[in-house]
Amino acid sequence: MSQRFPVRVTVNGALHEREVEPRLLLSDFLRHDLELAGTHVGCEHGVCGACTVLLDGRAVRSCLVFAVQADGAEVTTVEALAGPDDELHPLQAAFHEAHGLQCGFCTPGFLMTLIPFLAENPDPDEDTIRRAISGNLCRCTGYHNIVKAVRAAADRMGAAAHEPAEEDVRVGG
Numbered sequence: 001m002s003q004r005f006p007v008r009v010t011v012n013g014a015l016h017e018r019e020v021e022p023r024l025l026l027s028d029f030l031r032h033d034l035e036l037a038g039t040h041v042g043c044e045h046g047v048c049g050a051c052t053v054l055l056d057g058r059a060v061r062s063c064l065v066f067a068v069q070a071d072g073a074e075v076t077t078v079e080a081l082a083g084p085d086d087e088l089h090p091l092q093a094a095f096h097e098a099h100g101l102q103c104g105f106c107t108p109g110f111l112m113t114l115i116p117f118l119a120e121n122p123d124p125d126e127d128t129i130r131r132a133i134s135g136n137l138c139r140c141t142g143y144h145n146i147v148k149a150v151r152a153a154a155d156r157m158g159a160a161a162h163e164p165a166e167e168d169v170r171v172g173g
Contacts, residue, residue: 009070011036012080020067027051029067030077038078038108042137049136052109053077059113078108081115090160091115091153100149102140110136114150122158124150 004019011034018033030036030053039062042050046061053062054076081089088096091111101107110133117132118124124132129150130143138146 005068005071007067007071009067009072010074012075012077018067022066022068024067025063026053026055026065026067026070026075027062029070030062030075033067036077036079040105040108042105042109047137048106049109049113050106052112052136054112054115057116059116076112076115078111081111090156091118091150094149094153094156095146098145098149098152100141100146106136106138106140110138110146114153118150118154118157122154124154126151 002021005022006017007020007029008015008017009029010016011030016034018029020029020033024033027039027041030039031041039053040050041063042048044063046064049061051062052059054060054074055062055065055070056073057076081092083089089111091114095101095107095111100110113133113136121128121132126147129147133143133146133150
């Protein structure tokens with residue numbers, strides 16, 4: 001019988017406590033133990049980016065992180081992006097509208113890579129976007145529409161950041 005270790009991890013805002021084998025990958029913990037199938041496993045070598053999640057706000061390849069390494073951390077997966085009533089995140093909506101996906105296998109990894117990227121780079125140019133996604137592989141799209149989607153999402157997210165809060169809007173001057 002193999003040794004097991006306690007793990008306490010907050011995933012998408014919910015605390016999960018489990019005992020896991022030390023060799024269990026974070027990707028497998030998310031997919032099999034927590035049944036969050038949005039984190040895809042492609043190459044299992046950290047090359048393709050399909051398994052990208054946020055670990056304490058940083059994009060990481062979950063196939064290169066052991067679940068025990070996430071003990072005490074906060075993990076965000078693609079399942080957390082949609083808002084109330086399944087309203088798409090602006091980045092998801094832009095991918096949909098710009099046809100930035102085809103089969104969709106790589107899409108969760110792209111989205112999770114791009115969330116912190118856009119937070120740090122609210123107005124990226126095409127070259128910066130291409131560098132940001134260079135660690136994510138897609139076999140279907142050719143990347144053109146992905147770049148277009150990121151640019152559209154940046155515009156949309158920038159516009160939303162500049163909208164006045166409801167309490168700041170004055171009626172009747």
